[in-house]
Amino acid sequence: MQMRSWKVTDFGKPLEMIQQEIPEPTGTEVLVKVTRCGVCHSDLHIGDGYFDLGSAGRLNMGDRGVPLPHVLGHEILGEVVKGGPDAGAVPAGETKLIHPWIGCGECSICKAGQENHCAKPRTLGVYRDGGYQEYILVPHPMFLVDIGNVDPTDATPFACSGVTVYSAIKKALPVHDDEWLVIMGAGGLGLAAVSIAHAMGVKQVLSCDIDDNKLAAAKEMGATATLNISGDDAAKKLADATGGGPRAVVDTVGANPTAKLGYFSLVKGGRYVIVGLYGGDFTVPLPTLPLRAASMIGSYVGSLKELKELMELVKAGKVKQVPIETRPMDQVQNTLDDLRAGKIVGRVVLTN
Incomplete structure (x- = not known):
């Protein structure tokens, strides 16, 4: 079976929709059907291929190990489909928010719970394919975060913003x-x-x-x-x-x-x-x-522990939701263009 992915095929150029096979999870990976993905301003920088360092020039994403072609999108929520042979029991059929700021899992920083500071990151939407597609592989079920009774659209931006x-x-x-x-x-x-x-x-x-x-x-x-x-x-x-x-x-x-x-x-x-x-x-x-x-x-994004702490505040009803507009996933390029032009108040969440 095939799925649609919207990929950066050349830095600074519009995304291309590409049909490809739905991946099969291996090892501890978990296959998730993407139902929502938020659009973040950093996607513009990654898609452009650089960050502006002022007088120091540019930080080029290609030099940082961002592969091409590449799927952007790191505010990801979806339905768990199945796990790989080493993933153990996974909550198949349940909707989960995905923590995208994933490290190597082996270094002292990762073991201290600061995987977002890892020197060998495996960030979804940056170093691994992200959520602007119909299915995604998550490296381990530990990165699936419970949202309780929170509306899935409302929950999605908490993974990054x-x-x-x-x-x-x-x-x-x-x-x-x-x-x-x-x-x-x-x-x-x-x-x-x-x-x-x-x-x-x-x-x-x-x-x-x-x-x-x-x-x-x-x-x-x-x-x-x-x-x-x-x-x-x-x-x-x-x-x-x-x-x-x-x-x-x-x-x-x-x-x-x-x-x-x-x-x-x-x-x-x-x-x-x-x-x-x-x-x-x-x-x-x-x-x-x-x-x-x-x-x-x-301050660079947040850890898995911090995302779980935040979601407890959200589930308790203590966090007022920012304005959110939903659009179909195939409107991703138009949405990025609107974000660049400053036309978006709050967040846009794309839906499959």
């Missing part, structure tokens, strides 16, 4: 009740961060963006306040809005303007946590790091 900001906010904490957490960006990641921050007990959350429509969505998600940071007076407006500066900033954009504004806005001892991958660079005067006791922290 959700767990990414959950892990970042953990690094940004503690933020006391009289202090502010700033979320840079009100796209899919930023909206999820607002909701999850509240679920984690943060009292004062300021959402910053240059798009008033996205800021309105952030307010709906529960942002204590919003701030349009376009214009030359953004630093003053941010300081005024937070009473002198935030305790922590989570930057879901990762561009030069948000990085500079976020880092330099911090109060003494503050923490700037970056998860966005838009690209570029900025200069930090080195004496300001110790003089301000400031921390600059990179």
Whole structure:
């Protein structure tokens, strides 16, 4: 039997729909019928074939071991079909969210439960084929995550956007009740961060963006306040809005303007946590790091343990869902184009 896959066949070119045989699981692999896959901004970078490093040039995905042709998509949910001969009993017929941030499984980092930091990653949608297809092989049943009674469409983005900001906010904490957490960006990641921050007990959350429509969505998600940071007076407006500066900033954009504004806005001892991958660079005067006791922290997605922790909050009804639009899987290229053009508020989940 055959299935459809939408593949990058050449970096920077539109995806191609390719018919191929449904794979057979071997070893500990599990075959899952993909019913939903979220669309993430990092898919644009991977499809383009590089990340923008500013003055340092480009980080080329081909040099990083991303194969071609390749299936993107790492926010994956589907129905378990069967396991390989070494997979043991698998929950055939059940719908599971898939943790895509998979490591080698053998190194000390993986054994410590930080497989998302593994130096030999096997990430679905990055180094192994992802979810923009009708079936997928998951390396081990341990990466199948229970969603309880959560609507499958709602659950899908938590595999990336959700767990990414959950892990970042953990690094940004503690933020006391009289202090502010700033979320840079009100796209899919930023909206999820607002909701999850509240679920984690943060009292004062300021959402910053240059798009008033996205800021309105952030307010709906529960942002204590919003701030349009376009214009030359953004630093003053941010300081005024937070009473002198935030305790922590989570930057879901990762561009030069948000990085500079976020880092330099911090109060003494503050923490700037970056998860966005838009690209570029900025200069930090080195004496300001110790003089301000400031921390600059990179946060890369999240671990399996963190995804399970997050899903417990979701199943308990503590996380407000970001706006989600569903589209058929064969609209994946149009959806990526819309995402690049900034036309999407919240997330798009593709369905098979």
